Amino acid sequence: MRSHKAIAMMVAPLLGILSLAACTGSGTPEDAEAVSIDQDWSKAEPLTIDVFDGPANYQGIQGGWFAKVVKDKFNMELNILAPAVAGGGDTLYNTRVAGGELGDLVIVGKGKQADELVEGGLLLDASPYYESMKNVSAYDTAVQYLNEGKDGVYTFPTVVSSLKPTEPSEGVDPTFGPYLRWDYYAEAGYPEIGTLEDLLPVLKEMQDAHPKADNGKPTYAMSLFKDWDGNVMTMAGQPPALYGYEHVAFAEAKADGSDYHGVLDPESQYVRALKFYYEANQMGLVDPESTTQNYDTMFAKYQAGQVLLSWWPWLGQSAYNTEQNMAKGKGFQIAPMQDQTVLSRGADVYGGGLIFGIGSKAEDPARIAAFIDWLYSPEGVESNSSDNAGAGPKGLTWEDGPDGPELTDFGRKAILEGGDEEVPAEWGGGAYRDGGSALNVSGVLQNDEDPRTGYPYNYKFWPSYQETAANPLTEDWSEHMGGATTTMEYLQSNDQLLVAPGASFTTPTDSSEIETMRNQVKATIVEHSWKMAFAKDEAEFEALLAEMQETANGLGYEKVLEVDLANAKAQNEAREAVANEFG
Amino acid sequence: MFLVVLPFLVLVFVFSYLPLLGWVTALYDYKPALGLGGSEFVGLQWFEILVSSETQLQQIGQVLANTLAMSFLGIATSLLPVFFAMLLNEVRSTWFRNTVQTLTTLPNFISWVLVYMIAFSLFSTSGLVNTTLHDWGLITVPMKFLDTDQHVWLTMLAWSLWKGLGWGAIMYLAAIAGIDQSLYESARIDGANRFQLMRYITFPQLMPTYVVLLILSIASILNNGMEQYFVFQNAFNREHIQVLDLYVYNIGMTGNSLSMATALSMLKSLISLALLIAANAIAKRARGTSII
Numbered sequence: 104m105r106s107h108k109a110i111a112m113m114v115a116p117l118l119g120i121l122s123l124a125a126c127t128g129s130g131t132p133e134d135a136e137a138v139s140i141d142q143d144w145s146k147a148e149p150l151t152i153d154v155f156d157g158p159a160n161y162q163g164i165q166g167g168w169f170a171k172v173v174k175d176k177f178n179m180e181l182n183i184l185a186p187a188v189a190g191g192g193d194t195l196y197n198t199r200v201a202g203g204e205l206g207d208l209v210i211v212g213k214g215k216q217a218d219e220l221v222e223g224g225l226l227l228d229a230s231p232y233y234e235s236m237k238n239v240s241a242y243d244t245a246v247q248y249l250n251e252g253k254d255g256v257y258t259f260p261t262v263v264s265s266l267k268p269t270e271p272s273e274g275v276d277p278t279f280g281p282y283l284r285w286d287y288y289a290e291a292g293y294p295e296i297g298t299l300e301d302l303l304p305v306l307k308e309m310q311d312a313h314p315k316a317d318n319g320k321p322t323y324a325m326s327l328f329k330d331w332d333g334n335v336m337t338m339a340g341q342p343p344a345l346y347g348y349e350h351v352a353f354a355e356a357k358a359d360g361s362d363y364h365g366v367l368d369p370e371s372q373y374v375r376a377l378k379f380y381y382e383a384n385q386m387g388l389v390d391p392e393s394t395t396q397n398y399d400t401m402f403a404k405y406q407a408g409q410v411l412l413s414w415w416p417w418l419g420q421s422a423y424n425t426e427q428n429m430a431k432g433k434g435f436q437i438a439p440m441q442d443q444t445v446l447s448r449g450a451d452v453y454g455g456g457l458i459f460g461i462g463s464k465a466e467d468p469a470r471i472a473a474f475i476d477w478l479y480s481p482e483g484v485e486s487n488s489s490d491n492a493g494a495g496p497k498g499l500t501w502e503d504g505p506d507g508p509e510l511t512d513f514g515r516k517a518i519l520e521g522g523d524e525e526v527p528a529e530w531g532g533g534a535y536r537d538g539g540s541a542l543n544v545s546g547v548l549q550n551d552e553d554p555r556t557g558y559p560y561n562y563k564f565w566p567s568y569q570e571t572a573a574n575p576l577t578e579d580w581s582e583h584m585g586g587a588t589t590t591m592e593y594l595q596s597n598d599q600l601l602v603a604p605g606a607s608f609t610t611p612t613d614s615s616e617i618e619t620m621r622n623q624v625k626a627t628i629v630e631h632s633w634k635m636a637f638a639k640d641e642a643e644f645e646a647l648l649a650e651m652q653e654t655a656n657g658l659g660y661e662k663v664l665e666v667d668l669a670n671a672k673a674q675n676e677a678r679e680a681v682a683n684e685f686g
Numbered sequence: 687m688f689l690v691v692l693p694f695l696v697l698v699f700v701f702s703y704l705p706l707l708g709w710v711t712a713l714y715d716y717k718p719a720l721g722l723g724g725s726e727f728v729g730l731q732w733f734e735i736l737v738s739s740e741t742q743l744q745q746i747g748q749v750l751a752n753t754l755a756m757s758f759l760g761i762a763t764s765l766l767p768v769f770f771a772m773l774l775n776e777v778r779s780t781w782f783r784n785t786v787q788t789l790t791t792l793p794n795f796i797s798w799v800l801v802y803m804i805a806f807s808l809f810s811t812s813g814l815v816n817t818t819l820h821d822w823g824l825i826t827v828p829m830k831f832l833d834t835d836q837h838v839w840l841t842m843l844a845w846s847l848w849k850g851l852g853w854g855a856i857m858y859l860a861a862i863a864g865i866d867q868s869l870y871e872s873a874r875i876d877g878a879n880r881f882q883l884m885r886y887i888t889f890p891q892l893m894p895t896y897v898v899l900l901i902l903s904i905a906s907i908l909n910n911g912m913e914q915y916f917v918f919q920n921a922f923n924r925e926h927i928q929v930l931d932l933y934v935y936n937i938g939m940t941g942n943s944l945s946m947a948t949a950l951s952m953l954k955s956l957i958s959l960a961l962l963i964a965a966n967a968i969a970k971r972a973r974g975t976s977i978i
Contacts, residue, residue: 197718197944200719220719618942622937656741657740658745
């Protein structure tokens with residue numbers, strides 16, 4: 104036996120060294136000479152690229168009309184890898200990164216992720232191509248800002264804008280807001296809503312009056328989901344935004360820099376939101392499936408009219424405000440909550456929180472560079488518009504008209520009626536919605552001016568659309584909201600909007616100790632938050648709150664909060680700086 | 687002789703010793719993108735964090751309690767397959783016995799993910815059970831079966847029994863078939879009835895098999911797997927469902943702290959080692975020989 108043991112002792116470390124050596128043996132010589140991307144890629148060899156896409160909600164090969172546009176232009180298919188669909192947090196990211204290849208096209212968060220990818224050699228230096236990337240070069244300031252301190256051009260900004268950073272980036276509707284089923288609210292006699300908690304009796308009355316939706320299923324005032332839970336319970340992170348607060352991890356900061364505290368502070372807006380859900384649940388206003396359902400299930404309920412409150416226009420309105428419903432006066436509109444100061448994000452001159460990058464092992468990096476560049480071109484921005492503000496490709500959904508661009512008949516049906524409209528075969532066929540870009544992030548802000556038309560990309564700004572946009576729903580809403588024509592107009596004229604200048608602030612990477620503490624604390628906060636929202640009585644709610652604070656403190660919450668508060672203040676300084684420079 | 691053993695030695699190295707090299711991760715601040723070489727060496731920092739705060743220790747204590755509780759519940763119910771096999775053996779009608787056996791063995795081949803889907807469609811707030819109870823007017827508010835902190839250990843035990851009972855009985859059925867028929871004949875001549883046959887012949891004859899299986903299950907007391915608990919976990923039951931393997935997974939993969947998870951999983955090996963030494967000491971006392 105002894106000799107076997109001796110062999111084992113000798114062999115094991117040897118194998119270890121070999122395996123370690125295998126890990127470090129990468130790195131290819133790089134060609135620094137400029138390579139032009141300017142060529143006709145439609146004639147190139149067919150290619151399928153892996154797109155590691157952080158924000159994507161769809162996994163698999165891109166299909167439909169967007170696939171057709173990309174195929175015609177680049178003879179390329181997009182295989183979308185979506186960590187959000189795969190589930191399990193950063194599991195997919197870590198596994199692929201450890202394997203040394205994240206994807207051919209990479210869309211991840213700037214800051215920590217992007218930095219470690221550059222440092223680990225997983226992103227390609229695109230400087231040889233950058234010179235000929237004409238469209239993205241128009242945003243050179245943002246590209247340079249993003250790659251500051253790096254020895255090349257590794258990352259490209261998303262949703263960059265030429266608008267002022269103090270202008271809302273969101274279009275005619277802000278990202279957040281108390282959106283109610285306006286038709287039921289009208290039936291209830293437009294009751295006054297002074298503050299957040301006043302929503303509860305109003306919603307109760309609306310729900311009692313309509314216990315069942317058209318499909319025969321029960322109606323609930325609110326329906327929650329957990330898919331996007333991160334540092335905190337996402338759904339409880341929304342009401343604070345109605346008062347201009349935003350969460351920088353565990354710090355709750357007012358966007359004008361006037362107030363900073365932790366989310367677990369007993370007076371925080373976050374705890375207030377939890378209490379709000381708790382009270383709503385006591386009144387029977389919360390969908391009991393909230394604890395187990397995912398976003399898709401919840402979205403379907405909004406489409407069927409089973410939910411009466413939405414914190415986001417891009418949820419309630421895009422699910423339910425179809426042309427047909429609105430013609431009957433039905434739909435979600437923002438409620439006149441008297442003390443709200445809704446948070447709005449200013450346009451980002453330096454780009455948003457995500458970046459495009461080329462994988463270091465990409466097969467045909469020049470073609471991917473060309474694709475990225477195209478995403479900043481008018482045609483690219485029009486086509487790659489996955490949210491409800493996007494107009495889609497010219498010729499399919501819209502055309503140039505006498506007063507600027509206008510939606511075609513097909514476009515009106517496809518965009519305004521839920522997207523089930525069948526796309527003509529020459530555009531790839533399939534339902535319009537299914538064919539939309541799965542990238543889920545735009546190169547350029549949709550509110551920016553489209554140089555091809557002279558109007559914003561967002562069709563909601565087009566005069567041709569606004570002329571025809573009035574319907575019984577918006578007319579009734581406008582009548583009771585002092586004649587305002589859009590949500591933004593209402594909020595701005597009532598001084599209920601707080602625009603946080605778009606500073607493209609990047610949170611510095613945590614030390615490993617802080618990061619570990621943070622991950623444990625956030626698991627505790629999310630877990631307790633859900634329990635609190637569904638607590639059976641006041642005493643249990645308070646006990647859970649105390650337990651959450653105690654456990655979080657024991658796991659290092661206060662140390663992490665110190666970092667987050669400093670970050671929140673630094674972000675505010677960056678905002679003030681950018682507002683002074685560009686505002 | 688050495689050459690004959692060699693392939694097995696290589697397998698043991700590759701699958702049992704080589705992975706231990708991964709423990710080195712616990713000494714680094716491992717970031718997958720940078721590789722081990724590019725990650726910072728932090729020494730014993732993660733071990734210090736694990737023991738530095740009382741809350742952390744409490745969490746680990748709770749996790750160990752869950753792990754041991756569920757393992758012991760499993761062991762405590764390990765006699766059930768024995769009884770099930772004995773009763774099944776007494777069924778005279780062959781087709782009925784075969785049907786029961788097939789139906790109870792089948793769940794073993796269903797993955798936990800599918801088991802959870804079954805559980806979800808039956809017991810979620812809008813599942814079959816709640817809808818039926820609601821339609822019959824027995825309840826007005828849906829009962830929470832899945833997203834509750836009540837009786838987590840017991841419900842988890844019930845699911846694993848449902849899944850494993852028939853499969854666990856197979857070995858005992860085989861053992862029953864191997865019992866010497868002359869024992870039964872002589873007992874019958876002595877006037878034993880069916881229950882006495884079961885009590886005094888079948889049951890004692892199955893004990894050697896049972897004891898072997900029991901010892902094996904005690905050896906893997908910390909390895910109660912994580913698939914079952916992983917699919918059933920949610921914010922409401924996490925406190926009592928997190929077993930050691932799941933805790934390591936949640937910290938490492940979901941929480942993105944791979945190094946700390948490694949440090950934590952080393953704890954498992956230490957506890958196993960302690961259990962082994964304890965078992966060895968008991969065996970030494972009881973039988974006079976040691977296992978190792």
